[in-house]
Amino acid sequence: MSHLVDKLADLTGLRDRDALDLALVTAIHDLLQPQSAAIYRVVGEAGNERWLSTAQMNADQQTPTFDSAWSDLLTLPRLLDYPLRQQASTTRQMAQSCPFSGITVFPVSSNPGSVGVLEIATLEPLSQESSRLVSGVLRLYLNFQNLLDYGERDALTELLNRKTFDGAFLKATLAQQVSVDNASDERRDISYTGSFWLAMIDIDHFKSVNDNFGHLIGDEVLLLLARLMRVSFRFHDQLYRFGGEEFVVLMRCNGEAEAAAALERLRTNTESYLFPQVGSITISIGFSEIKTGDTPSGAFERADKAVYYAKEHGRNQVCSHAALIASGALVEQASNVGDMELF
Numbered sequence: 001m002s003h004l005v006d007k008l009a010d011l012t013g014l015r016d017r018d019a020l021d022l023a024l025v026t027a028i029h030d031l032l033q034p035q036s037a038a039i040y041r042v043v044g045e046a047g048n049e050r051w052l053s054t055a056q057m058n059a060d061q062q063t064p065t066f067d068s069a070w071s072d073l074l075t076l077p078r079l080l081d082y083p084l085r086q087q088a089s090t091t092r093q094m095a096q097s098c099p100f101s102g103i104t105v106f107p108v109s110s111n112p113g114s115v116g117v118l119e120i121a122t123l124e125p126l127s128q129e130s131s132r133l134v135s136g137v138l139r140l141y142l143n144f145q146n147l148l149d150y151g152e153r154d155a156l157t158e159l160l161n162r163k164t165f166d167g168a169f170l171k172a173t174l175a176q177q178v179s180v181d182n183a184s185d186e187r188r189d190i191s192y193t194g195s196f197w198l199a200m201i202d203i204d205h206f207k208s209v210n211d212n213f214g215h216l217i218g219d220e221v222l223l224l225l226a227r228l229m230r231v232s233f234r235f236h237d238q239l240y241r242f243g244g245e246e247f248v249v250l251m252r253c254n255g256e257a258e259a260a261a262a263l264e265r266l267r268t269n270t271e272s273y274l275f276p277q278v279g280s281i282t283i284s285i286g287f288s289e290i291k292t293g294d295t296p297s298g299a300f301e302r303a304d305k306a307v308y309y310a311k312e313h314g315r316n317q318v319c320s321h322a323a324l325i326a327s328g329a330l331v332e333q334a335s336n337v338g339d340m341e342l343f
Contacts, residue, residue, distance in 0.1 A: 017148055020148070022055045025037045025064045027137060028120060028134065031137075032120065032122070032126075037120050037121075038056035038118070039118050040054070040082075041115065044073050044076075044079075051076060051082060053066055073234070084103060093107065094135070096125060102126065104119075104126040106134060106135065108138065154240075156241075159247070162240065165248070165250075194253050194254040195255075197250075199259070200248055200285065200286050201248070202285075203222075203225065203245035204282045204311070205315075206244075209221055224275055226241065226247075228269050229247065231269070234262075236252065237249055237262070256320055256322065263285050263287060264318050266283070267318055284307055284316065285307060285317070286303045286307030286309065286310055287303055287306060288321040303321060
């Protein structure tokens with residue numbers, strides 16, 4: 001019993017959801033000694049859903065592994081190839097393979113729009129006592145995930161909030177440094193190709209929406225734009241609301257053209273969408289590549305200049321800071337971005 005209490009204490013002592021998944025799989029591994037334990041989440045668009053592993057541990061491993069959050073979708077296993085996982089995630093009930101095999105799958109859904117499973121492989125079918133143990137640990141895990149969501153997500157749109165950005169930015173810059181360090185390594189993981197980009201999104205004339213239609217309709221516009229963002233970007237693009245009508249995207253792309261195309265997709269989707277009572281609205285977007293050794297303030301300053309240029313020159317457009325500098329539309333000023341912090 002004390003061993004179980006220690007494992008539960010380890011789980012609730014974490015404040016990072018990625019680390020929480022790793023801790024859950026480690027706890028199941030230590031408590032049940034299975035052949036393997038793993039958490040898989042469904043990613044990708046309808047008709048091309050895939051399984052992304054956020055934590056996986058085999059019997060002979062000392063520490064869990066996981067798929068990169070920036071993995072190429074086409075390299076991941078297809079949803080339809082694993083019917084037991086699909087059954088558990090659809091019915092929200094535990095699913096087991098035939099009596100002669102030891103695969104047990106538990107539904108794990110916590111984040112808004114997230115569908116996932118915990119899959120445990122054992123030499124023999126999981127006993128009722130062990131199943132109850134796993135279900136109890138999962139209830140605690142999901143309750144704690146909900147607490148994290150309460151602190152990390154915007155209450156209106158359910159996008160990530162500003163508070164969570166610094167940690168994600170640090171992970172991005174570290175991953176970018178790994179890409180640079182391994183640039184000449186032919187064996188490098190293809191999931192680490194590309195570079196990170198920061199985009200700032202601002203709703204054009206949003207004040208007039210609130211003034212003319214009221215704040216309730218304004219909130220509905222924000223909520224609907226958040227939904228458009230979810231369908232416009234890929235599963236691994238990280239979407240934030242920083243407050244008011246300001247939204248931010250952190251994404252990994254193979255060059256400026258790919259980043260601009262993703263942002264242009266959101267711009268056109270927004271322009272063509274008819275918002276109830278309001279009708280059409282437009283957005284202005286500025287973006288910049290995150291440089292090796294960048295700080296949040298340095299990246300935000302460049303993206304902010306680009307979005308300000310977009311709003312000052314007609315709105316309803318996507319502007320790259322680097323392209324504006326190259327064309328002479330903006331003049332790059334030398335500054336020590338490390339001396340200025342936004343947070």
